[in-house]
Amino acid sequence: MFDFITGWIEQGGLLAVGLLMILENVFPPIPSELIVPLAGYEAAKGTFGIIPLLIVAALGSTLGTLIWYGLARAWGRERFLRFLDRHGVWLTMSREEAESAMQWFHRYGPAAVFLGRLVPTVRTLISVPAGLSEMSFPSFLAFTAAGSALWIAILAGAGYLLEDNYEAVEHWVNPVSTFVVVAIVALYLYRVVRGLMKRRHG
16 A cells, blocks of 8 residues: 555656645545655655645645635535535534534634644544634634644655655555555445434434
8 A cells, every 4th residue: 555655646746645635635535644654755755845745735735624614604504514414424524523623613712723733533624613603714724724734744754754764664554554544444434334324214
């Protein structure tokens, strides 16, 4: 899986990284915790520069959050929650998760957007209460971009440092990355099946 993802990034370059980061924030096919370190590894090899990587990955991550923020703000609380009742099962975002994220947002305020971008699973959800609370677009963009940039820098830096130690960790990077992707797919299928069964018996 390590070779598959790095090969994909090698072929698609920064465009592939940017698109993956957008998708990861809408519907996580492969998490940033896997994408960005491997992209950082490619930067260390010279496939592209580390600074362009940081810019493109942070931009893609920020753009991805705007989809949930825009939908939530345009539709309002009740319409958006009804949308999740109908289609949330396919997006692995339930009404309960959205409401929980709203409570977290109201507790910590706008700073929750910045902090949320640094927490796995919360990273995508935090855009919803920001939109439903009609947080101003400039403020949302600033806090999101700052949190995303910091998160990207940490992950890319870890991958960049991997380059000199690749031979030492090669024996476990491949199986670990494969396990992560398989686990994500299995978790997604489990949540979809559970959601469909809950809807059928609800």
